[in-house]
Amino acid sequence: MRYSKTETYDRKERSQSDKERLRALLNLGLGIFGLSFATGIQGTIYTNFLVEDIGIEAHQLGVLESIREIPGLLTAFILGALLRLAEPFLAGASLILVSLGFGAYYFVRGLPDLIAFSFLWSLGLHCWMPLRSSMILELSEPSSEGKRLGQMNSVGFAAATASMSMVFLASTWLSMSFRSLFLVAASMALLGSLATFMVPGKSQRIEKPRLIIRRKYWLYYGLSLLDGCRRQIFTTFAVLAMVQAFGAPVGHIALLMLFNNIVGFMAASHIGRLVDRIGERSSLLISYGGAIPIFLGYALVPDITILYILYIIDSFLFIFNSIALVTYINYSAPLEDLIPSLAMGQTVNHLAAVTFPIVGGILWSILGYDKTFFMGAFATIILALMALGIPKGRLHKP
Numbered sequence: 193m194r195y196s197k198t199e200t201y202d203r204k205e206r207s208q209s210d211k212e213r214l215r216a217l218l219n220l221g222l223g224i225f226g227l228s229f230a231t232g233i234q235g236t237i238y239t240n241f242l243v244e245d246i247g248i249e250a251h252q253l254g255v256l257e258s259i260r261e262i263p264g265l266l267t268a269f270i271l272g273a274l275l276r277l278a279e280p281f282l283a284g285a286s287l288i289l290v291s292l293g294f295g296a297y298y299f300v301r302g303l304p305d306l307i308a309f310s311f312l313w314s315l316g317l318h319c320w321m322p323l324r325s326s327m328i329l330e331l332s333e334p335s336s337e338g339k340r341l342g343q344m345n346s347v348g349f350a351a352a353t354a355s356m357s358m359v360f361l362a363s364t365w366l367s368m369s370f371r372s373l374f375l376v377a378a379s380m381a382l383l384g385s386l387a388t389f390m391v392p393g394k395s396q397r398i399e400k401p402r403l404i405i406r407r408k409y410w411l412y413y414g415l416s417l418l419d420g421c422r423r424q425i426f427t428t429f430a431v432l433a434m435v436q437a438f439g440a441p442v443g444h445i446a447l448l449m450l451f452n453n454i455v456g457f458m459a460a461s462h463i464g465r466l467v468d469r470i471g472e473r474s475s476l477l478i479s480y481g482g483a484i485p486i487f488l489g490y491a492l493v494p495d496i497t498i499l500y501i502l503y504i505i506d507s508f509l510f511i512f513n514s515i516a517l518v519t520y521i522n523y524s525a526p527l528e529d530l531i532p533s534l535a536m537g538q539t540v541n542h543l544a545a546v547t548f549p550i551v552g553g554i555l556w557s558i559l560g561y562d563k564t565f566f567m568g569a570f571a572t573i574i575l576a577l578m579a580l581g582i583p584k585g586r587l588h589k590p
Contacts, residue, residue, distance in 0.1 A: 212392065217331050217340070219390045220280075221347045224324065226384020227287055228348035230294060231317075232355030233377040236449045237363075239431045240442040241297075241370040242306075250432065250561075252303060254553020257428050259307050261549070263315040264420075264542025268404075268535040270319060279330075279531075280391035283323040287385035289316025295378030298371045318542070322534035325518045327391065329530065335468065337522055341515045342464015349457035355380075356450035364443050404532035411581050412521050415476070416537040418575045419513060420544035422483060425568035428549050430490060430503055433561050438496040452504045456511060463511045472520040473582035479512035480576040487569035491562040520582065 242248040248256070263270075274282055293313020300306050325341070332340040358376075362368035434440040440448075467475045486506045490499060518534070525533045552564040 213331055216391050219387050220324075220327055220331070221344060223283065223287065223384045223388030223391070224344055224347050225351040226380045226382075226387060227290065227317075227320065228351035229355045230290065230377040230381035230384065232352030232449070232453065233359055233373050233380075234294060235352075236356055236359045236446050237370050237373055237442060239435050240445065243432075243435055244442075245370055246300070246302070246306060248303070248306075250436070250556045251553045253428065253432065254549040254551075254556075256303070256307055256310065257424070257549035258546045260310040260314045261424070261542050261546045263311065263318045265539055265546060266315075267318050267322060267542075268532065268539040271322065271535045272532060279323050279327055280388055283320055283327065283391075284385045284389035286316040286320040286323065287381050287388060289313060290320070291378045291381035291385065292316075293378075294374050294381060297374040300371075318538065322531060322538055325534055326531045329518070329522050337519050338464040338467035338515055339461065340464070341518060342461040342467070342511075345460035345464065345511060345514070346457050349453045349460055353450060353453040353457055356446055356453055360443060360446040360450060363446060404529055404536055406529070406533075409521065409524060409533060409536075411578065412517070412524060412533070412537055413540045414578055415517060415520075415575065416541040417544050418571050418578070419517065420541035421548045421571040422480075422568060422575060423510070423541075424544065424548050425552055425564060425571070426483075426487070426506060429552055429556065429561065429564050430499075430506075433490060433565075434496060434499055434503075437561055438499070440496060444500075448500050448503060452507045455504055455508055459508060460511050464515050467512065467515045467519060471582075471584065472516040472523075473579060473584055475512045475516035476520075476579035476582065477576060479509045479516070480572050480579060482506075482509045483572045484569050484576070487565045487572060491565035491569070 242253065242256075271282070290313045293309050293311075293316065296309040296312065297306075300309060324344075328340050328344050329337055355377075359373060362373060431445065434448075435445065483506060486502045486509075489502045493499060493502075517537070521533050521537060522530060548567075552567065555563040555567065
């Protein structure tokens, strides 16, 4: 079969464009790998570090987590002021902040140091997240956004799996200190920033408003708000319950995180394709409907083995809403609204993330840890009801 000169040129141009897209995705994937390796170390040892090294109590953890989440409230304003810069540059700079914050944990002596350094890496991480989502969406083929988000999530899970394995070996065989492990995390975040700087990018070619709050996105804002409640209650207090209430050692937590990330690595790309196929409404209902009995299990079940299993299931379900919320706003908002809307969604998400750790810590200290998880179950029920407001089936770009 022969092609005309015009057709041949178009095919070459598309081929070149596809190569550039894949090269950009590879560099972005390396950036995600570096950051995920770093946060995998941090997530595995963080609670044990706080309890065993710093001696933190539940109410102090609530205060720490709330202050740490303040940068999430500021994301829309920070990125709104900087959006004329290239997204890869902003993302790479964000990972440098993460690296500095993790590395500074080596010098922590008490709660004030912990709060300051946690705020630093949190600022970088929260600026990174909407930029990451936007870059993936921009590099995705039409109608394959969920697939690409899932693939990048798989990269993150693979990196986290490798880091969990390293933590397990380092803590059980090499007796490596928590503080030294944070230096390793800082190094990996720095490598991730270098890879991200290599993603092709220009200063913004379209005029983007600095701050967006639109009535037509109210459902996205509402879902983001309560999703912050659901996420923060579980990520803050589920591991704390296993460590403090049931005495789980760091080796067990590392193995739990390792297995959890293996499951995520195997499932994320498939879940992304499933979101593309069944749509955002069904995906969110699967996630939120499944999370309700998990919260109730943490409140009522005294068997730590069952709690380990529930933790893995919740992390599996969380992949659905982490992808579906991004694709929902992608199909709801025009291109010029996308990054500001993602940033605003993260900001309202953190209204809950800043508030509920304090409330959960107070409930834990006064009434017992089960009340904290009952609160999470209630918030997730409301989330499931709100998700019914999303149109059925596959959404399309306006």
